[in-house]
Amino acid sequence: MMFAASGQNDKDRRIQQLYFVLFGIMTLLLVLPVLIILTTLVVKGGPALSIDFLFTKPTNGMTAGGIFPALLGTIWLVLVALLFSVPLGVAAAIYLSEYAPENVFTRIINLAIINLAGVPSIVHALFGVGAFVIFFRFGTSILAASLTLGIMTLPVVIVATRESLQAVPQAFREACWNMGATRWQTIRRVVLPNAVTGILTGIILEVSRTAGETAPIMFTGAAFFLPFLPQGVLDQTMALSLHLFVVSTQVPDMPEHLPFGVALVLIGIVLIMNSVSIALRMYLRGKKKW
Amino acid sequence: MWKGVLAEFATQESNAAPAAIRTRDLNLWYGTFQALFDINLNVRNGIITSLIGPSGCGKSTFLRSVNRINERLGYVRIAGSIDVMGNNIFAPDVELLQVRKQVGMVFQRPNPLPLSIRDNVLFGHRLHEANKAAENDVVEKALREVLLWDKVKDRLNQPAIGLSLEEQQKLCIARLLPVKPRVLLMDEPCSALDPKGTEAVEELIWELRGDYTILIVTHNMAQARRASEECVFMLMGKVVEHTATDTMFVTPENKETADYIEGRYG
Structure with a gap:
């Protein structure tokens, strides 16, 4: 019989099954912590959630009431950080992808961007204190904290933008150049419109990253507790991530459900943002025509 | 025999006629690799040269x-000169965009932009002119010129990517025309097309000669023979032979040319 299994076949198949099971278990182990964290948060923090929890101030030494100032503060911090890092990051990525010649200088810049992404957030925090709080005299403020966050998340924007620019086929650019389009006309009319979806998803990912950071804002603009809401970018603010740290570790007699509730809101924001990013990417990929 | 003599005569006369593209001692290097050696070529105005x-x-x-x-590739070095319609394209006061406008290019793979048919045709026009009122006429004229108007006039606002490859390639030619090029360069424009598409695009190229000077690169001997009036045979970065197409395919001067045409290497 020409196609009968040989002994070697059986051995190969057993090894193949072994690896299949092994890798399957590894993957499961990867998902398990996420599932455990999420279910714990939902079970323990779920009861704390209510409209009031989201939209009232903390009371009674933060052991009761809601998280509105922290929620609002996080939104402030994220928006101001985006205002700074998105134009800068997108412009830098356009330069690097569309204009920059391939030389030592460009390679150094790219290396710097990779390294910027690897700098520990506490180092960014101290840089923020030195540069924005003290040198530029912004004081501990939303502005200083957001700029610190913005610098920290710049690599996310730059890398996402550059990747989506480079995903636009070179043939489109050549077509434009051969009709006498300048580089900028080419970018403006063809490259950017076809890259904008990738850039958007990058920005949304940056939002979720920015919202969760604690260290960079601790010394630069976020406060443990404030009796008032921020009125402008030079005010201090509360923030969800720091608030979570405070209610978990710094306040005695804290009811258990409250920190879990804060954590649930924080992780909810991050997960929603990531889902929006993924959904947007899938939707727009479906619409792509090349 | 008479045909050969006549073609010879035509070529001699062509040397006196004004050249659309005229190169003198053109040498080109990619880094340290020399790709072109002393190219001296006169491409005659208004004909198809393959x-x-x-x-x-x-x-x-x-x-x-x-x-x-x-x-665009930073490591290219060029020596010598190329004149297009009598003007040196390497002169210091040359605006690169003007060169690109005057010398359009069609690529091996049709590369319509991810826009509607209409916007593809108007892309170049809109870069250089703001005249909105003329747009409909520009579209019709360009598409008529490439023999595409009757096929697509009812779906101008549909994405160009929905056209067949043959139609896409015609569209890629059409969108060059509104910027009024003098020379059209075509880099194996039919190699991505099926035989029927090839025939249609060749027919179009033949129609366009006279209005434009066309320089076409092809791997296809039969195509060179059918669809060009003069033929340049290159080997190892040098021009080996440049004569009327009929002459080259009947009585090539050089042994290398004869061997290549007869398919002994390639």
């Missing part, structure tokens, strides 16, 4: 020098 030769002989490199799109 560039043939084995892969890597420099025909595409030459083509891509004529609108200076090669220079």
Whole structure:
């Protein structure tokens, strides 16, 4: 019989099954912590959630009431950080992808961007204190904290933008150049419109990253507790991530459900943002025509 | 025999006629690799000239020098001169965009932009002119010129990517026309097409001669023979032979040309 299994076949198949099971278990182990964290948060923090929890101030030494100032503060911090890092990051990525010649200088810049992404957030925090709080005299403020966050998340924007620019086929650019389009006309009319979806998803990912950071804002603009809401970018603010740290570790007699509730809101924001990013990417990929 | 003599005569006369593309001692290097050696070529105005030769002989490199799109690769070095319609394209006061406008290029793979048919045709026009009122006329004229108007006039606002490859390639030619080029460079414009598409595009190229000077790179001997009036045979970065197409395919002067045409290498 020409196609009968040989002994070697059986051995190969057993090894193949072994690896299949092994890798399957590894993957499961990867998902398990996420599932455990999420279910714990939902079970323990779920009861704390209510409209009031989201939209009232903390009371009674933060052991009761809601998280509105922290929620609002996080939104402030994220928006101001985006205002700074998105134009800068997108412009830098356009330069690097569309204009920059391939030389030592460009390679150094790219290396710097990779390294910027690897700098520990506490180092960014101290840089923020030195540069924005003290040198530029912004004081501990939303502005200083957001700029610190913005610098920290710049690599996310730059890398996402550059990747989506480079995903636009070179043939489109050549077509434009051969009709006498300048580089900028080419970018403006063809490259950017076809890259904008990738850039958007990058920005949304940056939002979720920015919202969760604690260290960079601790010394630069976020406060443990404030009796008032921020009125402008030079005010201090509360923030969800720091608030979570405070209610978990710094306040005695804290009811258990409250920190879990804060954590649930924080992780909810991050997960929603990531889902929006993924959904947007899938939707727009479906619409792509090349 | 008479045919050969007549063709010879035509070529001699052509040397006196004004050249659309005229190169003098053109040498080109990619880094340290020399791709073109002392190219001296007169491409006659208003006719179709085909560039043939084995892969890597420099025909595409030459083509891509004529609108200076090669220079985008930072490591290209060029010596010698290329005149297009009597003007040196390497002169210091030359505006690269003007060169690209005057010398259009059609690529091997049709590369319509991810826009509607109409917007593809108008892309170049809109870059250089703000005249909105003329747009409908521009679209119709360009599409008529490439024999596409009757097929697409009812779906101008549909994405160009929905056209067949043959139609896409015609569209890619059509969108060059509103910027009024003098020379059209074509880099194996039919190699992505099926035989029927090839025939249709060849027919179009034949129609366009006279209004435009056309320089076409092809691997396809039969195509060179059918669809060009003069033929340049290149080998190892040098021009081996440049004569009327009929002459080259009947009585080639050089042994290399004869061997290549007869398919002994390639």
